[in-house]
Amino acid sequence: MKNKLLFLLFLTTSGTAFSQVILDDNFNSYTVGNLGTQGGWNRDGGSAGEAKIAEINAASYGKSLQLARTTTADMWIYKDVSAGWTTRTSGNNILEVKVNFYSGSGSGLGQTQVQLTADGSSDYNIGTILYSNNSKELTFFNKNSTTLNPLVTLADNTWYNISLYYNYINGETKISVNGTVYGPYASTANKNLTELSLYTGVGTLTSGIDNISINAVNSAVLGTDEIITKSSLKVYPNPISDIVNITSDKKISAVSINDLSGKKLIETKETKLNIKSFSKGIYLLTVKYEDGIIENKKIIKN
Helix, strand or coil: CCCCCCCCCCCCCCCCCCEEEEEEECCCCCCCEECCCHHHCEEEECCHHHEEEECCCHHHHCCEEEEEECCCCCEEEEEECHHHHHCCCCCCCEEEEEEEEEEEEECCCCEEEEEEEECHHHCEEEEEEEEECCCCEEEEECCCCCCCEEEEECCCCCEEEEEEEEECCCCCEEEEECCEEEEEECCCCCCCEEEEEEEEECCCEEEEEEEEEEEEECCCCCCHHHHHCCCCCEEECCCECCEEEEECCCCEEEEEEECCCCCEEEEECCCEEECCCCCCEEEEEEEEECCCCEEEEEEEEC
């Protein structure tokens, strides 16, 4: 069984010893239609039309990855992300994986999984987040689990912020769903991330994924609980006509805005920016804090 995933839009480090961005993908540079091999994605099983780039909620998310399952054949979408993890800065031992997940709807026993695997072809399951369209339950399991660990019941056709945190030193894993933390769940320590996989199986469904990121965070600087703490970053208004305001409880050291081609349009320390001259569309706003942590926010220019 293949356990694989993810597109690498940026493979960069933050330039500090505190946090490194291993992977970041918001799908906005893709062409609407079948995912195919855009962005270096791979697919095993299913059909081409069951993985699409679509505008599920264009006003808030722009383009997203839609998993439109119409058959009973298992499908994996995967990307090798081992290089970024194995070359991380010493001490960056907390693996942070974030996704925006769209529950969609479905029939039968359809399910969507986001899975982290280690140890190459051995496919050691560091952690899997599973959503069932039948029970509406979001659950978690890993190699050490004997049963599914229930997290929360989701509503149909709704977006959720989901994060997984694996501590490389002690093997503990925690899950955050819309700021509520679950765990810790025991696992084996010293597992090196190899792949991140998206899986759909069993029944018909239409779910979605957006804003996928993988980061390596310094466990000596921040404990897992501090990393999970809900972000205080606020960007408003959004969508934007002219002035965009940026606030946070943390000290901001730099702000930048890039277009979807990656071109940097603004780089400043200011937190009140005038983007009236920007063309209508979607942009990526990046906030860097004095502690070295980086947050990204998708903004929309009217």
